[in-house]
Amino acid sequence: MTAVAEALDRHERRRRAALAGVSARLRAVGIEPAFGVLTQYYDFYGKVPTGLTGLTVDEPHGTGRMQVTVVAAERLVPPGEGGLSADGHVWTRDVDIEHDLPAAADLVFEVTLLEGPAEASGAMWAPRRLVRDEEAVVDAVRLWHGYREMLRATPPKPATTRRRSARARLSAARRDAAASPMVRRPAAVPPPLRAHLDGLDDARLAFHFPRDRSGRYARSAVVALAGDGTALSRRGPWLSARADGAALVVGVEPLIGANQDHRWDRLPWLWSNDETPAAVRWQVDDPGRARATVERLDAFAVAEALTACGVEVDADLTALLNGYPVAYGLARHTDTWVKRLYDQLQLSAPWRLAAAYAVHQQERRAVRRPDGEPVALFGLKGLNQQSKPMVGLDAPGGGPRLRMIWTASNARLPRALWECPADLLAELT
Known part of the structure; x- marks a missing residue:
């Protein structure tokens, strides 16, 4: 069976000639472009046709690709108008883009950055820019090509002594709280949670409850201690603990178990008399x-x-x-x-x-x-x-x-x- 030939760009020669200056400028600054068929992508302006040709430049560490071609563009609204509405729900096309190049077309450079995974359709979402000057194209490619080193952040420096001191203060605060725990319990709880409340160990709860950097109970933390059997992805009653100043308050509240940072139903030794x-x-x-x-x-x-x-x-x-x-x-x-x-x-x-x-x-x-x-x-x-x-x-x-x-x-x-x-x-x- 003969394979179907890839669609050809009938304007390939014209595009190659129009991009020759950009290609030379990039090589002059040490960036080697390649001319060939571009990866398909789409955005608010539409989908790029199969077989479209242009220049490609790969990022040295494989984080993306820049593509440059030429298109015919016609402005539809005055400069500054068009684009997304203030609420981001409405898109007004500001420019009409045509990849077929009429003889008398006003040509501009289309610069596209490809980053991210391919969609199921095989096309990629990519933001495109339209510029008229070769220099603007080269500037965009140069800025992107070296961005990893230029925009690198500084990882934190070792602070072993400070970290150990902070941990010692935190452990001391936990021991003090466990030695004289202040825990307020509810007067009544639903029967499925009564056994869990009866097994609550105030000292263990006070020791393990989440804390902030100062060693105090974390004010915003809610600890889901035990549920009543409701599926973790559904909201249901949970025996829970929250901080109130220097005290902990145990109660029952409706929570979605799967969404909780502090869910201890699989680790009962953190809050009960379990002897694991x-x-x-x-x-x-x-x-x-x-x-x-x-x-x-x-x-x-x-x-x-x-x-x-x-x-x-x-x-x-x-x-x-x-x-x-x-x-x-x-x-x-x-x-x-x-x-x-x-x-x-x-x-x-x-x-x-x-x-x-x-x-x-x-x-x-x-x-x-x-x-x-x-x-x-x-x-x-x-x-x-x-x-x-x-x-x-x-x-x-x-x-x-x-x-x-x-x-x-x-x-x-x-x-x-x-x-x-x-x-x-x-x-x-």
Whole structure:
């Protein structure tokens, strides 16, 4: 069977001639473009036709591609008009773009940055710019081509002594609270939760309750202690604990279990009279075996700590751990994401990640949901949109792997499953 020939660009010669000056200017500054068929993409102006030709330049580290071609463009509204409405719901076309080139057409350069995964259709979403001058094209390509080094953030410097001092203060605050716990209990709870309330250990709850950097109870934290059997993805009554100054208040409130950062139903030893052995609670049989990893994290040697515990890291998170942007269009968030990544992973217990993901798989299987998908640990912050960047955990080959994911879901893996246990840190202080 003969393969169908790829559609040809009948204006290839004209485009090659129109782009010759741009190509020469790029080579003069050390950037080597290639002329050929462009990757298809689409945006508000429409979809690029199959077989369109132009110049391509690949980013040296493989984070994207810049494409340049020539098009016929006709302005439809006065300059400054058109585009998205203030609420972002209405698009008004400001320019009519034609990839077929009439003989008397007014030609402009179309510069497109391709970043991100291909859509199911095979086409890619890409923002395009229209410029008239060769110099403007070269400036855009040069700025993008070297952006990783130019926009690199500085990872945090080691602060082992300060970190150990902060941990010692935190452990002391936990011990003081456990020695004289102030816990207010509800007068009555629904029967399914009564047994959980009867088993509540005030001292353990006071010791393990989340705290801020000063050592005080975290005011905004809500700890979901135990549910009544309602599916984790549905709202239902949970026995919960919140802080009220120096006291903790236990009550019953409607929560969606899967969305809780602090969900302790799988770790009853944090708040009840459960007598689970330390080796099970910590996943190490001797606190000393965790010391080297904790010390690496104290020194912000996060990559070394993860590697030592057999945890893989995807390309995006590896870039952030080294201070590099993950993409040109997201480079303005690099400082925020690098700081957030180090701050959160410094709290982790990498040797616990495999077991934590196994719990996630068990919970997914229990509700007959796919169990091989990544689960979010924490968000990277900075973007006010529905789908947000988060650090996720999966285990594609059986071993734990951290990866950058984009999700609009609020579901996450409870922190108590993957953070370093407070009582283990107290043993190491």
